[in-house]
Amino acid sequence: MYRTTRFAAAASLALSLAASAASAATTVVLDFDDLVGTGLVPSDYQGVNFGDDFSYYDDPLLPEYPSRSGLTTLYSNYDKYKPGSGSTGVIRFDDAVRFDGAWFAGHYDVVFDLYLDGQQVHVSDRLDLDSTMRYLASGYAGLVDEVRLYGNSGNWVMDDLTYTTGVTAAVPEPATWAMMMLGFGAAGAALRSRRRIVLA
Secondary structure: OHHHHHHHHHHHHHHHHHHHHHHHOEEEEEOOOOOOOEEEOOOEEOOEEOOOOEEEEOOOOOOOOOOOOOOOEEEEOOOOOOOOOEEEEEEEEEEEEEEEEEEEEEOOEEEEEEEEOOEEEEEOOOEEOOOOOEEEEOOOOOOEEEEEEEEEOOOEEEEEEEEEEOOOOOOOOHHHHHHHHHHHHHHHHHHHHHHHHHHO
């Protein structure tokens, strides 16, 4: 009885810690709709460093370059990356975050490289583009402080860039904790049942 009570208390504490860690996480969506007209994205836009790699416009002229939400989308800085050439857009975060992904439309394809402390930690899937806005997920749940976007300048637009702050890399998701606790509970029940059979 004492062991069962102690196990239940430990399981409750673990689930509580996991839930509080998850509640500290905040998902941020940059929709860029406060950028009006056409221009270079400010290097430190809403706490994210876009350097001089990205431009924006709020009046898409061609149907193959729609926005995901609102009007404004990002594209390569044409002064730095001539249309038709390869481009590398670098996005840096002041603090490590979980980078979730962004929406794209256009031609050819785009891909993310993810970095932490100058070391590459992941490469996303490659997304083939068309005139429908589609989401390119990073596919990585760990922390990063830099994202490099590779594409063909003049052939993509990006919208609704998404990342999550307050993520602790070492804390599993609440569902993972719950499954672990259920597994431990089942193993404990099996051992108790087996002990009763042997003693009988």
